[in-house]
Amino acid sequence: MNKVIFFAVITFVIAAIALNNNFTSIHHSEASFVYDASSIDETVAQQVHQHLIDENVYAGKLGEVLMLKKTQEGVWVVKFPVYQGGDVPSKLLQELEKMSLNLQKAVLNSESLEVHITNAGYQSVQFFRV
DSSP states (O other), X not given: OHHHHHHHHHHHHHHHXXXXXXXXXXXXXXXXXXXXXXXXXXXXXXXXXXXXXXXXXXXXXXXXXXXXXXXXXXXXXXXXXXXOSSOOOHHHHHHHHHHHHHHHHHTSTTOOEEEEEXXXXXXXXXXXXX
């Protein structure tokens, strides 16, 4: 009986998360950028996509390069699925910070931005604000 309740709760939580998020992606060659369509309109997503092309972010990449969403409080959240265990190299952190600052200024109207270092499942292991 306890297992049935446990699985029912887990199923409910997963369904609630899935229904609250409307993630979609825009592809460029073998790479893509994922965004939450419930918090970012298509025009902004296309501007981000073009910025990523202009900045050569997609160059040589396979799969998802980043995920972007905007919280209800108006904070932009960018997640980079680059964590592979251990310490995150400082050079990589500097590159992601620079890329985030450029995105913030060029497309996000210099609004508040949180940068998350995540694993491939977008679970944050480290974050900072720019």
